[in-house]
Amino acid sequence: MKLFSKIIGLIILIGVICSLLPVAGLYLQKDAAGPTNEQIINKLKDNKGSYFSFIVFGDNHAGFIFDDSAFLKLIHRMNRENRFRKLNMDFAVNLGDVSFIKGTEWDYRVYNRLRAKIKWPVISLMGNHDDDKGGESRFKKYLGKKEFAFAQRNSYFIALDNKINALSEEQCAWLEAELKKSLAFKHRFVLMHKQALSLYQQSWFRPELVKWSYRFMKLCEEYKVDIVFAGHEHMFREGAYGGVRYIISGGGGMLSQIPEADGGYLHYLVVRVYGDYVDFEVRKVFPPLWEYFTYYMWKELLYFVKDIFF
Template sequence: MKLIKIILFVAIAAIIYSFLPMIKFMTIPAASKEDNNQSNIEKLKNNQGAYFSFIIFGDNHAGFSINDASTIKEIWHMNREDRFRKIPIDFVLSVGDVSLNGARKHFEAFKKLQKLIKYPVIAAIGNHDSSLLFNEYCGIKEFTFVNRNSFFIVLDNEAGELSEKQFEWFESKLKEGTRYAHIFVILHKPPFDPYQQEWYNMDNSPWAYEFRKLCAEYRVDMVFTGHKHMFKSQKFDGVEYIVTGGGGMITEMPEKDGGYLHYVRVMVNHDYVTYEVRKVTPPLWTQFIYYFWKEAVYWARNFYGSGYIFNVNRKHEPARVKQLNDDEYWVINKNPAVE
């Protein structure tokens, strides 16, 4: 009995200790609004050489305590990436959804998180980010920048698809990027489904097809996206597509399928590009509140099937598809408006 009490006391103390960074977070000042995309791009202009690294993360959804606590822990790891000074970390890129729901207080929380990151932060806009407030707190939404031997294109697909005007601009920038050794593209929503649980497949949508073909034609090195709260890497026509949506928001997918907190470190060495996924364990108190139970639900579901917890209609789809003849299948899968 005494041993049980000791173990219980230690566990409670550890949970409370894991919450302390949140208390400190509440007292720190937010980064200035002038510390935005434009000003941080300017900081990169004098970087020289073809040997460097940068960090990608996304979907931190600032403004909710569980999310912010996880992002704070990730930032602690990010800030240690250059501790051996073997390769310079030039900047951090966010692939969007920097705020929980686009409220001003959520952007204020993001600016606090940005204050903790010791590298320049450049952000894309996500579908949870208010366009006006993003412009006020983070700066421009669609732009390019150069760092050393690499060309970066940041797109705004907050609404989902890209317009024809955006495609024209995108292709003009891809042509401009051919003067550099590497081209990287950043946008929030991926042009494919990293975790296919819906009957409509994004891989075959017109804008996604056109986007992937352009990236292949101009030999883009990597495309970074978020939106899905998970990690997934997939190649289309020789181009690497990375979904990195584990920046703090609670993950819905099972951990074994990529539903874990993480960020990605990309290394560029002259003509060579590689990356490493940095998996981050959630703070203990968030594991107790959410993550343990999420995995337990998936474990239980595996007795009769696995899938996306919150898609209540998923289990009906396979039976429905099996009952369709060829003509009906074509209509259902080619026309999203048909139910």
């Protein structure tokens, strides 16, 4: 029995060490240059046809070992997405909080190394952690524009910067102008960092209590937006209001404090556009083993104990 426990312990130890190797390699490797949002959009223009797919994730928070290790595991899975060669995977979208917490040079350099590992070009949005301490200029230098719209095959994508929550008058006017343009396309998708309403009861973030969110949702309803994607909350959640789907996808790497049963898990989305139809799948990813034993296991245990006593 003692020998059996020792063997199991050794297997777990080897698993833990192996799960740390990719992130160790990441920190030792050279910096990688990546295309800006403008350069990516420019390349996408040549895509034709009305059947395609794209990846959506948010809140990888590069520059912190827990987040980078988890994001590397997600990237490994993402890169296998077209193994059955069913549908073209055109690009990936990062819904913001690309950097750990202060938008430092280190965070952006690590993010560049990470996104260079993804097979497809990654469009990156501005999150509330990406502009701290000069981060806004680094975002511009490494990733380019933070607000833009682009046509892709039969769909129109509008990316907004709402890191400070509210949308300004100018932003609302620009959004409506872009939504008008989008009517020439079959589908409309809005991408931003913070969702217009909180989809989770225990959430600390309450965008629906401010004026912009109602106005934004009415615009989305009027122009028949298919899906509004946002991150910010480190979880997966979805809801539908006024014929529009609202999705929170913030499980791209950052440690989640939310119970797994409520959506607090690592994941990314695969969105598929089949001509007239749109659907998506959530790809849940188990954390790297070392991270599971040092954080996720304890988080779940804590909620389990809490549920028994409270």
